[in-house]
Amino acid sequence: MSVVQVARLTKSYGRRPPALTEVTLEIQEGVTGLLGPNGAGKSTLLQCVLGLLRDFTGDATVLGLDARRDRLEIRRRVGYMPESDSLLPKMSGVTSVRYLGQLTGMARRHALRRAHECLHYVGLTEALYRPGEEYSTGMRQRLKLAQALVHDPELLFLDEPVSGMDPAGRDDFLALIRSLAKDHHKHVVWSSHMLPDVQKVADGVLVLDKGRLLGSFRLEDLAGASGRWRVEAEGDETEFDRVLASHGLRAVAGAPAPEGASVGGDGVPRFERALLRAGADAPGAILTAAREAHVRVRALTPVVEQLEDVFHRLLGEARHGSSGSGVDALAGPAGGAR
Amino acid sequence: MTLYTRGYRRYDHGFSSKGVRFGPILAQGYRDAVRGKAFRRLNAFFLLILVVHCAWLYLTPDWMIKQIARQSHGTGASAITSALSMRFVVTSFVNALTGLLPLLVVFVGGGLVAEDLRTRALALYLVRPLTPVDYWLGKLTIPATVVVVSFLAPALTLVLFGILLKPSSEMLAFASEQGPIVVALLAYTAVVALAFSSLVLLVSTATARRIPALILGAAVFYGGEMVRATVAHTNPPGAEFWRATSLMSDARVVFHACLDETILLEGHPPSLRAALFVLGGVTALGAFAVLRRARTVEITS
Numbered sequence: 001m002s003v004v005q006v007a008r009l010t011k012s013y014g015r016r017p018p019a020l021t022e023v024t025l026e027i028q029e030g031v032t033g034l035l036g037p038n039g040a041g042k043s044t045l046l047q048c049v050l051g052l053l054r055d056f057t058g059d060a061t062v063l064g065l066d067a068r069r070d071r072l073e074i075r076r077r078v079g080y081m082p083e084s085d086s087l088l089p090k091m092s093g094v095t096s097v098r099y100l101g102q103l104t105g106m107a108r109r110h111a112l113r114r115a116h117e118c119l120h121y122v123g124l125t126e127a128l129y130r131p132g133e134e135y136s137t138g139m140r141q142r143l144k145l146a147q148a149l150v151h152d153p154e155l156l157f158l159d160e161p162v163s164g165m166d167p168a169g170r171d172d173f174l175a176l177i178r179s180l181a182k183d184h185h186k187h188v189v190w191s192s193h194m195l196p197d198v199q200k201v202a203d204g205v206l207v208l209d210k211g212r213l214l215g216s217f218r219l220e221d222l223a224g225a226s227g228r229w230r231v232e233a234e235g236d237e238t239e240f241d242r243v244l245a246s247h248g249l250r251a252v253a254g255a256p257a258p259e260g261a262s263v264g265g266d267g268v269p270r271f272e273r274a275l276l277r278a279g280a281d282a283p284g285a286i287l288t289a290a291r292e293a294h295v296r297v298r299a300l301t302p303v304v305e306q307l308e309d310v311f312h313r314l315l316g317e318a319r320h321g322s323s324g325s326g327v328d329a330l331a332g333p334a335g336g337a338r
Numbered sequence: 339m340t341l342y343t344r345g346y347r348r349y350d351h352g353f354s355s356k357g358v359r360f361g362p363i364l365a366q367g368y369r370d371a372v373r374g375k376a377f378r379r380l381n382a383f384f385l386l387i388l389v390v391h392c393a394w395l396y397l398t399p400d401w402m403i404k405q406i407a408r409q410s411h412g413t414g415a416s417a418i419t420s421a422l423s424m425r426f427v428v429t430s431f432v433n434a435l436t437g438l439l440p441l442l443v444v445f446v447g448g449g450l451v452a453e454d455l456r457t458r459a460l461a462l463y464l465v466r467p468l469t470p471v472d473y474w475l476g477k478l479t480i481p482a483t484v485v486v487v488s489f490l491a492p493a494l495t496l497v498l499f500g501i502l503l504k505p506s507s508e509m510l511a512f513a514s515e516q517g518p519i520v521v522a523l524l525a526y527t528a529v530v531a532l533a534f535s536s537l538v539l540l541v542s543t544a545t546a547r548r549i550p551a552l553i554l555g556a557a558v559f560y561g562g563e564m565v566r567a568t569v570a571h572t573n574p575p576g577a578e579f580w581r582a583t584s585l586m587s588d589a590r591v592v593f594h595a596c597l598d599e600t601i602l603l604e605g606h607p608p609s610l611r612a613a614l615f616v617l618g619g620v621t622a623l624g625a626f627a628v629l630r631r632a633r634t635v636e637i638t639s
Contacts, residue, residue: 043636047636050465052464052465052635072467072468072469073467075465075466075467075468076353076467078465080465082458082461082462082465084458084461085457085458086457086458086459086461086462087457087458087459088454088457088459088462089449089453089454089456089457089459090370090453099362099366100462100466102362102366103359103362103363103463103466103467103468104353104466104467105353105354105355105359105467106349106351106353106354107351107354108362110349110351114349117347121345121346121347147462149346151349151353152348152349179346180346183346184346184348
């Protein structure tokens, strides 16, 4: 079931190019990474689905509620953690969380109790009564999460939630988000530039650039099951490509060999190929093709792509005009694959 | 390991739909405002002025009563003299506080929007179930409530004190004659609460910093009074407008208009029409500035 549905959403600011152009997407349950460079339209998308911007065309629903008509109800059921240090001035941690709970419609005494629970939950028990302005960066991130959680939302929008945190604090925070999603059934939309972090916690990913959706896929599709292989070999690469094609295998050039390593020990040229959509029986076919082409295979490894590679490839394809969207995004050239 | 391992609890108390949505903003803002030292000192001074006027009402000297009786064309009737005496003392109270109310409003309201902009807290409000109008109303009602508590309540106390000084046989009749004074006080309070607060929110939004907002706010209030005093005896182009640039004088014009009196200002006072135009304009500008800022806030960096 999808928690956010957007259909043909277009949003323009004055005469500037549209911030979002005909974006259609669905955010599924669980943790979803929302990725894109600055100016990609992530912020505009968030503002549209939260009902902060209403003058867009197309449709947007959040938790089954219309983003224009039911915007206040949406905000009651959604928690938002901003990236910036948005601190309520001159308030202690517990006061600020309690206050935001009240603004969501909670009675003061319930909000106060809930503020204690949330701050306790995110690990700020010892700093409950300290002014938010005295918090360290990591503590501020936790405070913002407590603020987002105070009204027990079903859906959380987290904007760069681990920005500025030390590695230990970051791991702890990621575990906390995983726990929220897995154990407490919160849906999370994680907007970030920290792709390795997103890969650790997200179930799915959406990639935006210049107001368009470049791709959306499940992260499990990245892991090994992509049917892609990398071949390092020595010999005549043109002949190898020809024989591979005759076996129905599509190959593209891999990363160029490092300086001084472009030939093998006996002077035979060394090259690298990435096999796309090769399937589970690819190793046998590749080795057969290598034998027929008189090519010596030095290494044959399955490609496990990193999110970062897919992300950069999608951006590259979008900027160079080639197509690539949806799960197809995972089947592009594997130049940077590890 | 953090304490979250103890578990996350669901919230099951529900959400209240009673009351106004901006209520928590007002309640929290008022609590924060009355904690300030400046507020407490100013309020203590207000109370002192109230005590002085109560004492004045109690000890109204004979010469003053005679003077007031002469001004009332020698009717000399006791009731008329008492009513005029009451009006005189209440007007004095209003005049005494008119110069101080801007300070109070500036201290209370100067940082209301500015601090939210500086700390980027505005986004935190708008991702809650609040509209920009709720935010504006919440912020506006904080200095407005302070005006009601610090000015209107003492002013009505003064009127009540004056009524209680009467013998019980005259008390009811005397109280019923104080209607215009009460109406004038309510109108004056409404004007001050709305226009003064709006002006302070306007500078608070424009400067986005508390201290500059305090300085600019005070400068606009007292600068307007200086402009009015400067043009009081001259007749430059748009004199009526220039004379109305002092919000303090404008508020007093409204007060005296409710009492059906002419304001006793040096030179020409601003006309009621110009005063209302300026007061309304400032209120509208303040609302526009805050609403525009709230509507265009970026929730992400």
